[in-house]
Amino acid sequence: MSLFDISERAQQYQSDLLEFMDSHIYPSEAVYDEQMREAGDPHFHPPILEDLKTEARKRGLWNLFHPHPEWGPGLSNLEYAPLAEIMGRSHLASEACNCSAPDTGNMEVFTLFGTDEHKERYLKPLLDGKIRSAFAMTEPAVASSDATNVEMSMLRDGDDYVLNGRKWFASNGMHRNCKVLIVMGKTDPDAAVHRQQSMMVVPIDAPGVTVRRNLSVFGYQDREGHAEIDFQDVRVPSKDVLKGEGEGFAISQARLGPGRIHHCMRAIGMAERALELLCRRAESRVTFGKPVSANANIRDWIAEARIDIEMIRLLTMKAAYLMDTVGNKAARTEIAAIKVAAPNIALKIVDRAIQVHGGGGVTDDFPLAMAWAHLRTLRLADGPDEVHKRAIASQELRKYRKATEQ
Numbered sequence: 001m002s003l004f005d006i007s008e009r010a011q012q013y014q015s016d017l018l019e020f021m022d023s024h025i026y027p028s029e030a031v032y033d034e035q036m037r038e039a040g041d042p043h044f045h046p047p048i049l050e051d052l053k054t055e056a057r058k059r060g061l062w063n064l065f066h067p068h069p070e071w072g073p074g075l076s077n078l079e080y081a082p083l084a085e086i087m088g089r090s091h092l093a094s095e096a097c098n099c100s101a102p103d104t105g106n107m108e109v110f111t112l113f114g115t116d117e118h119k120e121r122y123l124k125p126l127l128d129g130k131i132r133s134a135f136a137m138t139e140p141a142v143a144s145s146d147a148t149n150v151e152m153s154m155l156r157d158g159d160d161y162v163l164n165g166r167k168w169f170a171s172n173g174m175h176r177n178c179k180v181l182i183v184m185g186k187t188d189p190d191a192a193v194h195r196q197q198s199m200m201v202v203p204i205d206a207p208g209v210t211v212r213r214n215l216s217v218f219g220y221q222d223r224e225g226h227a228e229i230d231f232q233d234v235r236v237p238s239k240d241v242l243k244g245e246g247e248g249f250a251i252s253q254a255r256l257g258p259g260r261i262h263h264c265m266r267a268i269g270m271a272e273r274a275l276e277l278l279c280r281r282a283e284s285r286v287t288f289g290k291p292v293s294a295n296a297n298i299r300d301w302i303a304e305a306r307i308d309i310e311m312i313r314l315l316t317m318k319a320a321y322l323m324d325t326v327g328n329k330a331a332r333t334e335i336a337a338i339k340v341a342a343p344n345i346a347l348k349i350v351d352r353a354i355q356v357h358g359g360g361g362v363t364d365d366f367p368l369a370m371a372w373a374h375l376r377t378l379r380l381a382d383g384p385d386e387v388h389k390r391a392i393a394s395q396e397l398r399k400y401r402k403a404t405e406q
């Protein structure tokens with residue numbers, strides 16, 4: 001029984017997805033590991049993923065995130081939240097169901113701001129799971145958590161723009177199927193602060209684009225990769241400027257709202273799985289004559305984890321509900337709050353699950369070490385904790401400021 005009104009259709013998706021997780025996703029995790037090990041290439045695209053994609057599509061568990069009925073089931077954020085949480089329980093599920101970041105955000109940008117040509121060339125194959133995409137905003141040379149710092153130059157030259165600069169952390173940039181980048185840079189350094197930036201669509205194989213290297217994450221070479229990319233005199237036709245010159249900042253705000261909350265939903269799924277593993281392990285291992293689960297501190301951890309998960313789930317549902325009812329902008333404080341809370345709380349639970357697993361917890365024999373590494377990056381990706389807290393504090397302080405000072 002949910003506090004929120006979830007349609008029967010969305011509930012059906014939940015039970016179908018749970019069944020798919022049990023029958024296909026979890027059993028495929030070992031197969032995936034084996035195929036990756038055999039390939040010996042961290043960016044190999046293992047066949048098991050294509051098998052899972054075919055199966056998910058056959059079952060109608062495809063593009064579940066997409067809010068537009070033309071392209072997906074047209075679920076609300078509130079209806080999608082439990083589905084993203086379920087997918088978050090395994091690192092294979094989002095890609096199997098074509099619901100992975102950053103493609104989901106990019107698909108929304110193409111839907112909202114792409115031309116007919118962008119939709120034909122990129123959106124359709126993305127929705128079909130045939131290609132992948134990356135989003136390139138962050139730069140090594142400047143503090144990019146303040147997006148107005150971004151320096152890549154995008155200079156008008158006839159009917160083209162010429163791009164020069166270096167990006168890094170373009171997630172998906174090493175994925176074998178990555179074909180297109182959405183790139184943010186500066187078209188007019190003299191314009192008002194939030195009108196200087198534009199976003200452009202750039203094929204990853206455009207002349208002058210060089211993928212330099214993958215950035216490791218706590219030593220992991222993520223399969224989709226986080227690419228460092230050079231742009232040298234890359235010519236982009238003006239028809240590939242999204243929404244128009246100077247609209248880059250506004251698009252980034254529109255793009256990041258849903259993406260942020262999707263990360264939080266998946267983080268809750270990771271926390272749930274970690275708690276399940278913690279409990280199973282604590283029940284099955286015996287020290288000093290009693291099960292590990294009989295110790296008061298372990299019971300405390302279990303109880304705290306359950307309380308914390310319920311709290312972050314409710315806050316996520318509230319943020320999703322507000323996004324659906326009053327819009328992303330009005331929900332920005334709740335989105336920022338959950339973007340801080342969910343990864344931090346999930347990290348604490350995963351950390352305790354690792355502890356309960358003893359030495360095994362830090363190995364790849366269990367999904368906990370990788371989950372920890374991934375969750376830790378979420379305290380940075382899509383905005384560091386401190387930047388979200390800054391926004392929440394500003395909203396809070398605004399209440400106590402005189403109208404003239406706002």
Ligand SMILES: Cc1cc2nc3c(=O)[nH]c(=O)nc-3n(C[C@H](O)[C@H](O)[C@H](O)COP(=O)(O)OP(=O)(O)OC[C@H]3O[C@@H](n4cnc5c(N)ncnc54)[C@H](O)[C@@H]3O)c2cc1C
Nearest residue numbers: 135136137138143144145169170171377381382383384386
């Ligand atoms: C795994 C991973 C995937 C990523 N994927 C992408 C991607 O696909 N595309 C993309 O463009 N970027 C991506 N990023 C980059 C991410 O969005 C940036 O790392 C993040 O926005 C911070 O920018 P920065 O690294 O330049 O840090 P900086 O801006 O240099 O900030 C460094 C630190 O300063 C502190 N700080 C900053 N402002 C304040 C403040 N106001 N108050 C207090 N402290 C503050 C914070 O602790 C912050 O972490 C990814 C990052 C990671 C780790």
